[in-house]
Amino acid sequence: MIASALENLLLWGIYPLWLLAGAGDYLCHRVTDIEHSSGSHESWYHVLQLLVLLVALAVAMLLEMNAMTFGVMVAMVSAHSVLAHMDVSYTDGRRYISPLEQHIHGFMNVLPLVAVAMFGVLHWDEIGTGFDAPILSLASPLTLPSVLLLASFAVLAGIPILEELMRTRRHRAKPSRRHQAGLATIK
Structure with missing residues (x-):
């Protein structure tokens, strides 16, 4: 029963919240004119x-x-955290990062850590087998929900990130009036 509740929380709570935070972050990037400020360099961090x-x-x-x-x-979730730090470190001073966007980043950074921790609890016995199990073996059977989850992630998270990358590459970070005005208000 607890395992079922944790699985439902991951699927219907953590995952949708992360997607919503990603959508909010994408909108913040549009509002702050990413293509004319931090440009494709920041977008590549998002792709990674x-x-x-x-x-x-x-x-x-x-x-x-x-x-x-x-x-x-x-390791992958930890790499995400490191890349997120590098992303914000690069962007700071190049593009205005509002308090709302900073709050959104908090969700986007913590939710994957929480998800992997919950996943570890759900699979504690399997993880506890150590390195005795085959290193890389496909789960069987491959389920439709698994495929749909991966596809939804690629589409719902991937398309906005790739659109942003294409947009920033087209504009090559030429400062716009809106960007210059935003930086002037920060000083």
């Missing part, structure tokens, strides 16, 4: 963050859980 979380999610959905696969998930 998406990819490491996609790997973590794919491992969770497609592979048998054991210490090695869980370690890969933890």
Whole structure:
């Protein structure tokens, strides 16, 4: 019963909240004119963050859980956190990061950590087998919900990030009047 509740919380709570935070972050980037401020450099950080979380999610959905696969998930979520720090460090001073966007970033950084911790609790026995289990074996059977979850992640999180990257690459970070006015208010 607790396992079922945790699975439902992951699927119907944590995951949708993370997607909503991502949508909010995307809108903040549009409002603060990312294409004319921090540009494609910042967008590449977003692509990398998406990819490491996609790997973590794919491992969770497609592979048998054991210490090695869980370690890969933890490494990917940790890499996401490091990339998020690098992203904001690069962007600070190049583009206005509002209190709302900072709050959204908090959700986007913490929710994957919470999700992987909950996943670890759900699969404690399998992870506890250590390195005795096959390192990389496909989960069987591959389920439709797993495929749909991966596809929804790629579409709902991936399309906005790729659109932003294409938009920023088109504009090549030429400062706009709106961006210059925003930086003037920060000083």
